[in-house]
Amino acid sequence: MARVGLSTERLVRAGAELADEVGFEQVTVSELARRFDVKVASLYSHVKNSQDLKTRIALFALQELADLSADAVAGRAGKDALTAFANVYRDYAHAHPGRAAAARMRLDPETAAASAGLRLAQMMRAILRGYDLPEPDQTHAVRLLGSTFHGYASLEGAGGFSHSSPDSGESWTRILDALDTLLRNWPAPDRPTG
Template identity: 65%
Template sequence: MARAGVTAERLTRAAADLADEVGFHNVTVSALARRFGVRDASLYSHVRNAQELRERVAVLALAELADDVASALAGRAGKDALVAFADTYRRYAREHPGRYAAMQVRLPPDVALASAARRHSDMTRAILRGYDLPEPAQTDAIRLLHSTFHGYTTLEAAGGFLSHPRDTDTSWSRTLDALHHLLEHWPPEHGQPLGS
């Protein structure tokens, strides 16, 4: 019998909080049971296993970030929208390292389609409308932006930039300037003449 007050939603939020505190890979059903003061077995009426629990945290994190980004993008376009998206992404990764790590989990297709992952892609496409990029350049640009944001935030979190005195906020700002310039001057496909 499940303990009163324990629900799948509460377990997911508690697991996300635990991930931020101790690291996503340290989130286990046992650790969560200790947090709730119950036996492991009592949680299995809410989650099948640790894998499902981690997937739930990933979906929660994707939804939270999508909500934050949507709020940040309201009424913005072009470079203003690009910077708002990027800054929100970076702030979320800094404030919620465990949740951010969860977002990197490969979700099963049925879970991924039901999650906020699609919203992130759609919002990035909305930013790119301000740059008038057709397909397939738009898909390439989405991959570039997400790779840049993820790479920068991951290296920063790991202390990868500490060996240089240059302020990381300044480098971040210059990175966004460079992305904006590139998006405004996107190179043509191989074999396609400039301006076509």
């Protein structure tokens, strides 16, 4: 029978597109097989199982994100860098909602450690160097930014901000302003307002 030319690479790319169309949760080995007009079992030579497929899509998305971010941040510093980095994240989530959801998928620690997620974290730290935060505050700030970007993309993707004003894009801009302000005025450990 005619060979279609499957490969792990092609499956992952097609899986990423499928995720963008139908949602990451709905990505299924069966649907992917259908799109290649191939029997389901044939995919199992290229991916271990459904979980493996999804993990690979996640890693693929993280790599795309890291590449785009590296480009965007290059030659920028301070708020400029922060904004560029954050916008890559949000723009990617708009253009590729399924991949963005994949990038937020839970990975087991070793997989995560070997992923491009690490590069993203390092870029965030590089950006924060422009704000001159001592450790451990830098780590706290990394976690704040990660949580906020992650959460915003997630809520926006779920339609949380869609039917209300002001426009979500405006909130995004103002939130980035606010985070920049915050980083430039990072407070010392709590002392009740005196």
